[in-house]
Amino acid sequence: MLRRYAMIGSLNMLLSVALGAFGAHIMQARLTPERMATYETAVQYHMAHALGLILIAILADKLADQKKVQWSARLLFTGIIIFSGSLYLLCFTGFSMLGAITPIGGVAFLIGWLLLALAARR
Numbered sequence: 001m002l003r004r005y006a007m008i009g010s011l012n013m014l015l016s017v018a019l020g021a022f023g024a025h026i027m028q029a030r031l032t033p034e035r036m037a038t039y040e041t042a043v044q045y046h047m048a049h050a051l052g053l054i055l056i057a058i059l060a061d062k063l064a065d066q067k068k069v070q071w072s073a074r075l076l077f078t079g080i081i082i083f084s085g086s087l088y089l090l091c092f093t094g095f096s097m098l099g100a101i102t103p104i105g106g107v108a109f110l111i112g113w114l115l116l117a118l119a120a121r122r
Contacts, residue, residue, distance in 0.1 A: 002057050005073050009053030012080060016046040035091050042087035049076045049109060056116065068119035075112030079105045
């Protein structure tokens with residue numbers, strides 16, 4: 001379990017840095033300032049929650065409620081896919097309906113962090 005979360009978190013950090021660089025060097029010239037701000041939000045949340053997955057890998061064996069820990073990691077990863085993924089796609093395609101699913105990813109983030117807090121409670 002620990003290795004899986006560390007690997008998924010690290011690969012997501014790699015991806016978030018790559019997408020951030022892509023945005024700064026390629027997308028900035030192609031996006032409106034509003035869309036660029038959306039893209040930067042996607043990168044920031046992607047990076048923060050990838051670090052969250054690494055944090056879970058570090059803490060996982062120290063927390064008693066492994067079920068909550070596992071669900072926390074799943075929800076953070078799901079949040080990355082839905083929240084950041086929908087914003088990336090919105091910026092790449094201009095399909096504004098994708099913005100409608102973004103809050104679902106945000107809720108996944110919130111529940112994931114709540115579960116980690118509950119797992120850390122003694």
